[in-house]
Amino acid sequence: MSQPMVGIVMGSDSDLPVMKACADMLDKFGIAYEVIISSAHRVPEKTAAYAASAESRGLAVIVAGAGGAAHLPGVIAALTPLPVIGVPIKSGALEGVDALYAIVQMPAGIPVATVAINGAQNAGILAAQIIGTGDAGVRARVKAYKEDLSRHVESKNKRLSEIGIEEYLKEKTGR
Numbered sequence: 697m698s699q700p701m702v703g704i705v706m707g708s709d710s711d712l713p714v715m716k717a718c719a720d721m722l723d724k725f726g727i728a729y730e731v732i733i734s735s736a737h738r739v740p741e742k743t744a745a746y747a748a749s750a751e752s753r754g755l756a757v758i759v760a761g762a763g764g765a766a767h768l769p770g771v772i773a774a775l776t777p778l779p780v781i782g783v784p785i786k787s788g789a790l791e792g793v794d795a796l797y798a799i800v801q802m803p804a805g806i807p808v809a810t811v812a813i814n815g816a817q818n819a820g821i822l823a824a825q826i827i828g829t830g831d832a833g834v835r836a837r838v839k840a841y842k843e844d845l846s847r848h849v850e851s852k853n854k855r856l857s858e859i860g861i862e863e864y865l866k867e868k869t870g871r
Contacts, residue, residue: 702729702823703750703758705743707768709733711785714814715761718783721820725837727827730755736762736771743768747775757823760808761816763787766795769808779826781819782808 702722706715715731722729734743750758750772758776760769761783769782784795792813800810811818821838828835856864865871 698728699754700728700730701754701756701827702727703746703755704729704731704761705734705746705758705768705772706731706761706785707733707735707737707763707766710787711761711763714785715759715783715816718759718761718816718820718823721817722823724841725820725824725834727824727834734768736767737765740771743771744775747772750776750778757781757826759783759816759819759823761785761819762799763792763795766798769799769810770802770806773802773806773808780808781822782810783816783819784810784813786814 704715704718704722706712719729719731732746734746736743747758755778757779758772759781760772762768763785764787766782766784769780773780782799784792784799786792786795788794796810796813799808802808809822811822821841824834824838828838855867859867
């Protein structure tokens with residue numbers, strides 16, 4: 697197995713179904729990663745050691761998912777020079793809005809790139825784009841992925857213009 701370039705960190709195993717989308721995107725781009733559970737509140741020493749050692753272990757980007765108070769991405773960002781991407785996890789009474797605010801409202805000097813609530817897929821793509829700034833192969837795979845997205849939209853547009861709104865909706869919904 698190759699050296700992990702991305703660390704995927706989550707505060708709880710309940711975050712894994714969301715964070716798997718990040719791992720799936722990294723697999724698609726051929727980027728090695730590691731996955732750990734490390735709570736900023738329940739195991740702060742472990743979280744600090746992980747963040748502090750990430751650069752020396754060869755990581756290039758850390759993606760951290762957290763719900764609720766969502767301190768994990770910010771704590772990690774405070775302890776590493778690497779880029780950190782925060783994924784607010786939908787949970788609790790506020791359905792992830794609290795996590796979004798906690799991650800996006802970082803103090804000056806401690807930036808955390810933030811994706812949408814449960815936006816782990818975009819976090820994986822952003823991690824690949826960051827790595828792609830120094831790796832032409834990864835950059836080419838990201839470019840091909842985006843071109844494929846464009847082709848997919850254009851094929852939908854072509855089908856819509858061929859059959860019209862009503863038939864398109866019937867095809868899409870099966871009704």
